[in-house]
Amino acid sequence: MRDRSPLVQLTADVVILTVREDRLEVLLIRRGKAPFEGMLAIPGGYMEADENLWQTAIRELEEETSLDGMTPHLELVGVYTDPERDPRGQIASGAWVAMIPDPPVAKAGGDAAATEWLPVDQALKEPLAFDHKLILQDAVEKARQSLNQSTAAVSFCRKEFTISELRRVYEAVWGGKLDPGNFHRKVTRIDGFIEPTGETTTRDGGRPAALYRAGARRWLPPSIPRPEVSA
Incomplete structure (x- = not known):
């Protein structure tokens, strides 16, 4: 009972x-x-x-x-x-x-x-x-x-990451694809979101890609639209 x-x-x-x-x-x-x-x-x-x-x-x-x-x-x-x-x-x-x-x-x-x-x-x-x-x-x-709403996406990334790796975090969590060019422009224009390390990597394949680290910002303006995903 x-x-x-x-x-x-x-x-x-x-x-x-x-x-x-x-x-x-x-x-x-x-x-x-x-x-x-x-x-x-x-x-x-x-x-x-x-x-x-x-x-x-x-x-x-x-x-x-x-x-x-x-x-x-x-x-x-x-x-x-x-x-x-x-x-x-x-x-x-x-x-x-x-x-x-x-x-x-x-x-x-x-x-x-x-x-x-x-x-x-x-x-x-x-x-x-x-x-x-x-x-x-x-x-x-x-x-x-x-x-x-926040910079939580960088919590899924290694200490240093590429823009493509960060974008793939958003895509995996949100369950939809984002335009690579638009995403790159938006995240690099948000002051304090991510910071360039000055280093590059080829781990994504192709040409060397710039490496970034998390910045000091914790909250984001509504600038990265979440894709609509069908149920």
């Missing part, structure tokens, strides 16, 4: 996103214990007595996935309080989205029996534990909005 105690417990769930091979991917765990043993889920865990939810999210990044040394861009997605969301009792969750570049191989920890990176569109077709499909949908939309 479901526990109807009025005591509410708090957890933090962290949707970890990266762009790899020009597609948006999410890190999921394979649950190693009940409830939903064997099902895919978003990494997360209970808030401890000496923590706030932000600190819980940071800790869970390490404990569940062993992403050593990563300093992800973290944003709050929302708080999920449906009393039926967890069969163990009334458990509310603060969900966060983490945007990281070129991640190392993740290692399962805590309640995770295994971890795996999946393209987001594939992950959304899988049966996910708890209400994690809803959280994943909301987190992806949060990331898409962040690219409209």
Whole structure:
């Protein structure tokens, strides 16, 4: 029988996103214990007595996935309080989205029996534990909005990147193509968005391409239109 105690417990769930091979991917765990043993889920865990939810999210990044040394861009997605969301009792969750570049191989920890990176569109077709499909949908939309409003896109890039690499981040997250020439003009005209390093690279193929780094700006004017994508 479901526990109807009025005591509410708090957890933090962290949707970890990266762009790899020009597609948006999410890190999921394979649950190693009940409830939903064997099902895919978003990494997360209970808030401890000496923590706030932000600190819980940071800790869970390490404990569940062993992403050593990563300093992800973290944003709050929302708080999920449906009393039926967890069969163990009334458990509310603060969900966060983490945007990281070129991640190392993740290692399962805590309640995770295994971890795996999946393209987001594939992950959304899988049966996910708890209400994690809803959280994943909301987190992806949060990331898409962040690219409209802030310089979060550079969080998916390495420390130094080309304009083409940055454009492919927008295309992967937004799910649509952008005109290369227009994109180059727009991002290079936004003061403080990106800064040239003075170096070039040929890793994109073809002629050497200029390398850039993140600038000091954090918020963007509405200058990079999000492409319309059919459902």
